[in-house]
Amino acid sequence: MADWSKQTYWEDVNEGDEIPSIDFNVGVQRLVVEAGANRDFNPIHHNTRLAQAQGAPEMYANNTFILGWWERTAREFIGLEGVIKKLGPFRLRIFNTVGETVVCKGKVVKKWQEGGENFIELEMWSEHTKGISSGPGPVVATLPSK
Amino acid sequence: MAENTWQDLEGAIGKDFSGGETRTGADEVERGAIRKYCEPIELDCPLHHDDDVAKKYGYDGIIAPYSAVHQTFSVEANWKPGDETRWPTNDPDQLFASDPNQGRRGIPLPHPPTSSGFVTDMEIEYVKPVYVGDRLTTSGRKLLSVQVKKTSVGFGAFMTFESEIHDQNGDLVARVRNGSYAFNPGADS
Numbered sequence: 001m002a003d004w005s006k007q008t009y010w011e012d013v014n015e016g017d018e019i020p021s022i023d024f025n026v027g028v029q030r031l032v033v034e035a036g037a038n039r040d041f042n043p044i045h046h047n048t049r050l051a052q053a054q055g056a057p058e059m060y061a062n063n064t065f066i067l068g069w070w071e072r073t074a075r076e077f078i079g080l081e082g083v084i085k086k087l088g089p090f091r092l093r094i095f096n097t098v099g100e101t102v103v104c105k106g107k108v109v110k111k112w113q114e115g116g117e118n119f120i121e122l123e124m125w126s127e128h129t130k131g132i133s134s135g136p137g138p139v140v141a142t143l144p145s146k
Numbered sequence: 147m148a149e150n151t152w153q154d155l156e157g158a159i160g161k162d163f164s165g166g167e168t169r170t171g172a173d174e175v176e177r178g179a180i181r182k183y184c185e186p187i188e189l190d191c192p193l194h195h196d197d198d199v200a201k202k203y204g205y206d207g208i209i210a211p212y213s214a215v216h217q218t219f220s221v222e223a224n225w226k227p228g229d230e231t232r233w234p235t236n237d238p239d240q241l242f243a244s245d246p247n248q249g250r251r252g253i254p255l256p257h258p259p260t261s262s263g264f265v266t267d268m269e270i271e272y273v274k275p276v277y278v279g280d281r282l283t284t285s286g287r288k289l290l291s292v293q294v295k296k297t298s299v300g301f302g303a304f305m306t307f308e309s310e311i312h313d314q315n316g317d318l319v320a321r322v323r324n325g326s327y328a329f330n331p332g333a334d335s
Contacts, residue, residue, distance in 0.1 A: 001190065075189065075191050084212045086272065
């Protein structure tokens with residue numbers, strides 16, 4: 001569980017810093033809860049037979065779920081004063097299939113100031129037992145200054 | 147009429163296939179919908195559930211998670227009062243029956259018929275926070291790129307489209323660029 005009393009400041013961030021990773025276990029029920037929440041009812045995300053008919057090895061996480069993993073991982077790093085400006089572009093490389101534990105990771109690759117705001121760019125990706133499943137791709141956010 | 151080719155699609159890069167039509171989310175952004183969205187992600191950031199905290203950090207109230215803007219709060223209803231049933235058989239694999247008011251609208255894409263597809267890329271640029279009570283409308287479907295390719299699942303094309311999401315005041319909320327792969331499973335060409 002995140003400690004929201006902690007705040008990351010722009011001055012404390014360095015290019016190359018790794019951000020804390022988060023594990024997401026992908027089970028059938030979780031995919032169903034996600035589909036109901038984000039309204040993506042494509043059966044490839046909750047029906048093994050139909051997912052396999054389209055060439056996937058199993059039902060797999062939809063793109064909004066993956067974006068949510070990235071958002072949570074980034075949000076817990078940038079804290080409540082951070083503002084997310086852009087997610088992606090990121091490529092879905094291999095399926096995040098049911099039964100996997102997907103680990104969302106990232107590192108700071110760039111920091112700059114522009115228009116009175118303090119920007120960072122995170123390079124983020126998700127991986128599981130088969131390798132990197134999505135990304136690496138950028139998440140751009142602003143941080144407060146001390 | 148001759149069947150479209152993949153070259154026809156490549157020649158359409160830059161064209162807006164929305165036909166000028168827009169799609170408005172089925173509901174206003176609701177507090178309960180935000181909570182449900184956060185559940186499977188286990189996103190406990192108080193900006194999404196605690197008005198006092200959100201206001202302390204400069205917002206007017208709780209905001210929707212950013213990743214929820216392009217799909218969750220922008221899609222139309224699957225069924226609405228007065229519609230015919232969307233599940234007319236007991237086939238365990240049945241999908242929503244097609245509804246002329248709900249299907250893909252706008253201008254048909256000029257490429258050979260395909261039977262399958264999935265999302266491959268996603269990029270969302272956020273311009274303005276989305277609040278409880280906002281109603282989002284998606285407009286535009288501009289074709290940005292095409293890559294015809296055989297993959298491990300079949301033959302088809304990777305396509306990238308750009309659209310915009312506005313709130314009920316007409317303010318730009320986000321720009322979305324999403325990629326997809328339309329294909330025929332097992333095909334070589």
